[in-house]
Amino acid sequence: MKDLYSKLGIDRGASAGEVQAALEIKPELSDCATILLHSEKRALYDSTHSTLKMIGELRFRLGLDTGRSWFLEHCPDYAFRKTAAKASQSPGKDAIADTAARLNPAPQQPKSVASTPPAQSKGLAKWLLPAVLLIIGVVVIAMLLR
Amino acid sequence: MSIVNSKLKGAPQSQKEQLASCVKLLLLWVAASDGTLDESELEFAASHFPDSMGTTTTDDVLATIRKGDSKSIETAIRTVAQESRELRTAFLDLAITMSMADRRIAITENHILRFYADALYLGIELLEKRFQTISGSAFSQPGDPSSMLWWDQVSSEGLLENSANDGQPGARMTIEQARAALGVGLSATQSEIESAYENLTAIFHSGRVEAMGEAAVAVAKERFRRIEEAVKLLRNT
Numbered sequence: 001m002k003d004l005y006s007k008l009g010i011d012r013g014a015s016a017g018e019v020q021a022a023l024e025i026k027p028e029l030s031d032c033a034t035i036l037l038h039s040e041k042r043a044l045y046d047s048t049h050s051t052l053k054m055i056g057e058l059r060f061r062l063g064l065d066t067g068r069s070w071f072l073e074h075c076p077d078y079a080f081r082k083t084a085a086k087a088s089q090s091p092g093k094d095a096i097a098d099t100a101a102r103l104n105p106a107p108q109q110p111k112s113v114a115s116t117p118p119a120q121s122k123g124l125a126k127w128l129l130p131a132v133l134l135i136i137g138v139v140v141i142a143m144l145l146r
Numbered sequence: 147m148s149i150v151n152s153k154l155k156g157a158p159q160s161q162k163e164q165l166a167s168c169v170k171l172l173l174l175w176v177a178a179s180d181g182t183l184d185e186s187e188l189e190f191a192a193s194h195f196p197d198s199m200g201t202t203t204t205d206d207v208l209a210t211i212r213k214g215d216s217k218s219i220e221t222a223i224r225t226v227a228q229e230s231r232e233l234r235t236a237f238l239d240l241a242i243t244m245s246m247a248d249r250r251i252a253i254t255e256n257h258i259l260r261f262y263a264d265a266l267y268l269g270i271e272l273l274e275k276r277f278q279t280i281s282g283s284a285f286s287q288p289g290d291p292s293s294m295l296w297w298d299q300v301s302s303e304g305l306l307e308n309s310a311n312d313g314q315p316g317a318r319m320t321i322e323q324a325r326a327a328l329g330v331g332l333s334a335t336q337s338e339i340e341s342a343y344e345n346l347t348a349i350f351h352s353g354r355v356e357a358m359g360e361a362a363v364a365v366a367k368e369r370f371r372r373i374e375e376a377v378k379l380l381r382n383t
Binding site: 003045050051057059064068 | 297
């Protein structure tokens with residue numbers, strides 16, 4: 001699913017005349033214009049467009065913008081991260097590289113399950129340093145007492 | 147199941163009410179997402195979803211959806227995501243049956259079901275399995291109405307032909323509709339019909355969903371009624 005409005009550089013509510021005008025600037029996009037100029041096709045396109053916009057936002061906010069249900073060939077135009085990056089111009093390449101790195105189609109796991117092992121190892125690491133220091137301290141004291 | 151029930155009975159009433167209006171919002175989003183909440187769907191919503199439930203009325207919900215207010219949807223899905231796996235699966239089953247209300251799953255409904263499966267930590271594999279059981283057909287890829295290629299394919303297969311008569315309330319069920327309601331194919335034997343009946347009545351038993359409130363119970367009851375009607379028809383043929 002492509003974002004035809006952004007491809008043509010027009011607004012969601014654009015009139016047939018505006019679609020025609022955009023087509024004159026970008027004649028190679030005649031397929032897009034054909035869909036938007038046909039009322040039945042446009043109605044179906046529009047409802048899919050607004051639903052995907054909402055899902056894109058929701059998936060971004062819930063951290064669910066990866067996985068095989070979303071990065072199908074249909075959805076990249078509706079990835080909120082990408083549009084947000086484009087709009088602000090600042091994270092640019094990084095955000096896109098980050099998105100690409102997360103294209104991993106691994107199935108969604110419950111967050112709590114996924115985050116438990118690192119949390120446990122962190123807890124261990126926290127105790128490891130004081131324990132080592134304590135042992136060294138005891139050894140040094142023992143050697144001094146000799 | 148009993149654990150879920152007892153947990154909810156002990157919970158403050160407002161929490162239960164909140165879950166109920168969240169479920170209602172999410173189920174209505176499935177029905178309303180194709181933009182044209184058509185008359186039979188509106189009628190369904192009006193007659194099946196009691197109008198004063200907590201603070202959320204059906205009109206509020208529809209306004210939320212039309213505005214594209216993703217914040218309320220986010221709150222709702224986060225609320226349901228905190229429930230037990232059993233309850234989340236039961237919710238997904240209701241969403242699937244809601245998407246089948248007009249028998250053909252719309253593109254928007256397809257995307258929303260995928261989103262619910264991910265957001266509720268159930269995953270696409272489970273969605274595919276549940277969809278197969280409930281509808282009797284495989285969960286497809288969503289269509290792509292931004293591509294002329296897809297439109298050509300659709301018109302050559304006649305996929306968009308209107309099936310307006312399907313959902314008419316009061317109209318008598320055809321054999322084809324009965325098979326769809328039971329999720330069985332044309333070649334299904336009597337024993338396959340009976341086992342589908344047994345599976346689906348267990349899935350849409352109102353006791354399984356009552357913790358999710360009146361809207362959930364209404365959707366389950368409607369499907370249950372169709373299953374009963376379908377099996378009566380198919381047993382006699």
